[in-house]
Amino acid sequence: MRPIKRLISLDEALSLAMNRTHSVTRVETVPILGGYGRVCAETVISKINVPPFSRSAMDGYAVKASDTYGAAKLKPVKLRIIEVIYAGSVPKKSVLRRHCAEIATGAMLPNGSDSVVMVEDTELEGGNVLIYDSVHPGQNVSKKGEDISVGTPAISKGDILNPSKIGALAAIGRREIAVYSKPLVAVIPTGNEIAELGQTLKPGQVYNINSYTLASVVESNGGEARMLPIVNDSIKDLEKVVKANKDCDMLVFSGGSSVGERDVMLDVLEKHGTVVFHGIAIKPGKPTLFGTIGKQLLFGMPGYPTACLSNAYILLAPVLRKMSMLPLRASATLETKMAKRVVSTTGRTQFLTVRLEGERAYPAFKESGAITSMAFADGYVVIPADVDLIEKDEKVVVHLL
């Protein structure tokens, strides 16, 4: 059995991994709505003005502002209504002095007018309208190009497509948008004891959990998971899968990075790429391998499901977000009190899952082999390497799952 030589701190591991992470710059075109949450790969310069014409911002009367000067509740100005302009229609007449046009919100401002008196400040009198308040030129008018003008960007490279940015693309009539491709991540379960879901378990076998937890983390952090079949713990089989997935940006193995006799992942990485670290001072999740094969990143995650998943949250997610050009997301947190005294190992960061009940956090960790250490928890507390004890009722920050 080959021991892990030197544990490095979690911070060091994260920093080494992040330093080797390059953003994926491949580009693909998607319908704007399908681009939700994606990172924009082009600066889109508008070819039109938005609005394409000056329009009324109110229901009211399009006027020459100078005709309304001095108008007041007790001293209304009377204007002749020459036409009614609905949204979507085109004014037929020009507004001359002492004339006006009834106009709906969003409708095109007629020639000759420069402002709109809102309906609340008017009163109809036959074919005329009494204006009870003055307006200044431009008042209640959205000017042509005021929102987005020809030649200016509606959206910029690097923007994340949220509802309003998708709206800006719609505003200029764009149906599709170039976005950066998602990092392609091969998710590779290893181990002779692993069986695929739906199969009947043979004696000594357990179901493949890690592919599903890893793929969930990959896909919720900007990546696209390629789910691969279970690979035996042999150099030959591992080499075969590495070769077959050269098109992936990242390979994530689970199992096979511990110190057992048949853990051969390390050999494969040493032969075909570069080992960056092997072994992190974290609990659970110590036997974690990270390296590069050419431009590819490679993670060898522990086989135990909670160890594998906690490292996916702590290491894989930030690396993937950097690859995807997404901002690093701070998990939602909650400050509460620990319900029980917790002893932690000095020198190793501890990822302690907790259940929230009332105003208290109860330790929920069973063992790193148990998925319910996490599935039956509400969040986790990170206990730093230099802390060996959390007292009962001590304040802790819980990262929600």
Added chain:
Amino acid sequence: MRPIKRLISLDEALSLAMNRTHSVTRVETVPILGGYGRVCAETVISKINVPPFSRSAMDGYAVKASDTYGAAKLKPVKLRIIEVIYAGSVPKKSVLRRHCAEIATGAMLPNGSDSVVMVEDTELEGGNVLIYDSVHPGQNVSKKGEDISVGTPAISKGDILNPSKIGALAAIGRREIAVYSKPLVAVIPTGNEIAELGQTLKPGQVYNINSYTLASVVESNGGEARMLPIVNDSIKDLEKVVKANKDCDMLVFSGGSSVGERDVMLDVLEKHGTVVFHGIAIKPGKPTLFGTIGKQLLFGMPGYPTACLSNAYILLAPVLRKMSMLPLRASATLETKMAKRVVSTTGRTQFLTVRLEGERAYPAFKESGAITSMAFADGYVVIPADVDLIEKDEKVVVHLL
């Protein structure tokens, strides 16, 4: 033109809308990975034990604990190795007194043994091993069923499928899971001035923005958007679309709820359903209509894009999350200082979009007709109805977009 009769406060509007919101209880079956973020509609009782057998939690030696009692660094116990047990294989022999089996992490514990001595506390000596520390029965062993035992739930109705809960389903071999169906939301743009993306704008027309912003909000809050073609502002056309979409849980119209002569949505709702409110004391977004048609909810959103979208964040998103049984999500916030003095209208809640620069929030709101009021902003500040002024350098909470 028909005036809005009485504005109600935003809190009242939200509470009226939420009180009329029922969760969607239709159920569908999806592959477990595809269920990410969905709400589980069944309590899944495990038919197997996880792990299905007692297994070693360490690389080491499976022993009878009683054989190790008293073992110490200077007083090792010598045991005979009878076989090597790899993960995924089945032990062939039973462990008798003074015997042991070399065992890998995750491998099945052989009969006769009750504990595992980790490899670090041992030393090989020919076909024997020297044990330098004692173990107690059960030590370094994950007992059969310890993670999930036969007859207990792996996941419960109402759980949201996060990575670890998907992992719990994988652990018991489940490939599919019943989840609640997404609320089906018809997104209906109205207005004679609206043109579909890709069409050439006729004079007086603007592109359809609201369908895209609304659908983004719908789909990022648990709903499924049905994008419908643009409908003319006529009672007949609106009635037709209402009838054709009886299968939807919600109808969201945009445009057509203001006080313009041709705003006929209110007539349709009064005729076929119940108006719950019409007009909210909020800026922008005042001319918002809400009601019910049988079990369907109906929103009539303002036509102006930023007014439509801000109400989608404030009203539509929480209603949809309740319908989807998702927890109400607090938006990510940031405390900062306002860069300029801001005057707000008393009696109306104001949704003020802001850009973040350095340590300051700069007002980014142009007008409710401009999508860039929001697309070029980083977040928004909600100014309560009873606040009429925010001073320069006053602290504000920014909700990030």
